[in-house]
Amino acid sequence: MQIYLVGGAVRDGLLGIRGSDRDWVVVGSTPEAMVAAGYRPVGKDFPVFLHPQTGEEYALARTERKSGHGYHGFQIYASPDVTLEEDLIRRDLTINAMAQAADGQLIDPHGGQRDLTARVLRHVSPSFAEDPVRILRLARFAARFHTFSVADDTQTLMRQMVADGEVDHLVPERVWQELARGLMEAQPSRMFEVLRACGALARLLPEVHALWGVPQRAEYHPEVDTGVHLMMVLDMAAHLQAPLTVRYACLGHDLGKATTPADVLPRHIGHEGRSAQLLKKLNDRLRIPNDCRELADVVAREHGNIHRSGELNAAAVLRLLERCDAIRKPQRFEEVLLACECDARGRLGFEDRPYPPRARLQQALRLALSVDTASVSAAAIAAGQKGPAIGQAVARAREDALSALPPGP
Incomplete structure (x- = not known):
C-alpha cells in the first residue's frame, strides 16, 4: 500500500497557500484492507474512506470510463493494479493532477507545476x-x-x-x-x-447571458453595457466580502433589463418587476436555497426605490421598510442594503463613492423599531379600537418616529 497527497493541497502548497483540505490516494490496496486498517468507508460511487484519527478522505486509486451523458454517466474501476499515474490522468486540470509522496517527492506527469508557473x-x-x-x-x-x-x-x-x-x-x-x-x-x-x-x-444561465449588449443611460452607468455592470457589481460584492445570499442577489438584480422594449432603451423603467419574474424562473430551475431566493427577490424588486430613498418622506420610507419586511427581519434588510451598495458602486468611476441610502435606511429602521408597539396597541384597545385599526395606530406611531429622519442627499 502506497499513500500520496493529491489535488488541491499539492497545488496550493506549491503556491504558498494554506488551508486547503487534504485528499489522499491509496495505491495497491482494497476496500477490505482499508477497513481492516481502521478506515471508515463513506464513498457511494467509488471507494472513499475516512482516516480513523484525522477524518481526512483516502480514496483508492481508480479509473473512469464514460458510459452515458452528464455527470453520472461513468463506470468506476478501483483495483490494486491501478497506478498513481492512471489515477492522475482522469483529473480535470493539470494544476490539480499532481501528487506528493510521503518523503516530499512531487509526482507531476502532466506538467501541473509548469502551468502553475505560467x-x-x-x-x-x-x-x-x-x-x-x-x-x-x-x-x-x-x-x-x-x-x-x-x-x-x-x-x-x-x-x-x-x-x-x-x-x-x-x-x-x-x-x-x-x-x-x-x-x-x-x-x-x-x-x-x-x-x-x-x-x-x-x-x-440564459437570463444572465442576455444582459451583455444591453445599453444603459451613461449618466448613471458610464460602463453602459448591462453585462459589464453586472460583473462589476459581483466583484464589488467580493471586495466588500459579502455573504453568498448578497452575491446571489447581485447576480439577479438586473435580469429584467434584458427584456426592456427596444424602443425605450437605454431607459429601463419597470425593470425591477421584470427582474423579479425572471429571477423566480431561475430560482425554480436551479432549485436555489430559500435564503438566497428570498433576499434576491427583495433586492430585485426594491433596489431602485432604495437608491432613490433619500427623496422619500416618512410615510414612503415606512412603506419601503414594510415591503422589504425589514421590521420583522432586520438582519436580512442589512443584507438588502449591502447588495444595493454593491449595485451602486459596481459602476465605472463609482467604485469609491459613498452610498448614503444605506446609512439613512439603517437609521430609519432603528427609528421604526424604537416604537413601543405594545404600549401603542394597548392605548388603541383602551380607546375602543379593534383589528386593523390597531395596526393603523402602530403604523402612525412608526411614521411619527420616522419624521425625525433627516432628508437624504
Whole structure:
C-alpha cells in the first residue's frame, strides 16, 4: 500500500497557500484492507474512506470510463493494479493532477507545476470532455486564480462540449453547487467570463447571458453595457466580502433589463418587476436555497426605490421598510442594503463613492423599531379600537418616529 497527497493541497502548497483540505490516494490496496486498517468507508460511487484519527478522505486509486451523458454517466474501476499515474490522468486540470509522496517527492506527469508557473488552466487529457461539471469547475478556478488564463486548446474543447450538448445534462443541484462556490471566490466575474466565452453561460444561465449588449443611460452607468455592470457589481460584492445570499442577489438584480422594449432603451423603467419574474424562473430551475431566493427577490424588486430613498418622506420610507419586511427581519434588510451598495458602486468611476441610502435606511429602521408597539396597541384597545385599526395606530406611531429622519442627499 502506497499513500500520496493529491489535488488541491499539492497545488496550493506549491503556491504558498494554506488551508486547503487534504485528499489522499491509496495505491495497491482494497476496500477490505482499508477497513481492516481502521478506515471508515463513506464513498457511494467509488471507494472513499475516512482516516480513523484525522477524518481526512483516502480514496483508492481508480479509473473512469464514460458510459452515458452528464455527470453520472461513468463506470468506476478501483483495483490494486491501478497506478498513481492512471489515477492522475482522469483529473480535470493539470494544476490539480499532481501528487506528493510521503518523503516530499512531487509526482507531476502532466506538467501541473509548469502551468502553475505560467498561470494557465489546462485540461489533463481529452477525457476532460466526458464530464460537463469540469467546465463549471474550471470557471470557478478562474474566479479563484483570477490572474490565470485558459489554455487555447482547453477553450476549444469546452466550446465543443457545449456544442455537443453535454452541459444540457447537468443536474440543477450540481450547477448551483459550483455557481455558489464561484460566486464566493475572489473575482466572481472571471467565472462568468469563462462560461460566456465557451457558450455555457447561454445554456445554463440564459437570463444572465442576455444582459451583455444591453445599453444603459451613461449618466448613471458610464460602463453602459448591462453585462459589464453586472460583473462589476459581483466583484464589488467580493471586495466588500459579502455573504453568498448578497452575491446571489447581485447576480439577479438586473435580469429584467434584458427584456426592456427596444424602443425605450437605454431607459429601463419597470425593470425591477421584470427582474423579479425572471429571477423566480431561475430560482425554480436551479432549485436555489430559500435564503438566497428570498433576499434576491427583495433586492430585485426594491433596489431602485432604495437608491432613490433619500427623496422619500416618512410615510414612503415606512412603506419601503414594510415591503422589504425589514421590521420583522432586520438582519436580512442589512443584507438588502449591502447588495444595493454593491449595485451602486459596481459602476465605472463609482467604485469609491459613498452610498448614503444605506446609512439613512439603517437609521430609519432603528427609528421604526424604537416604537413601543405594545404600549401603542394597548392605548388603541383602551380607546375602543379593534383589528386593523390597531395596526393603523402602530403604523402612525412608526411614521411619527420616522419624521425625525433627516432628508437624504
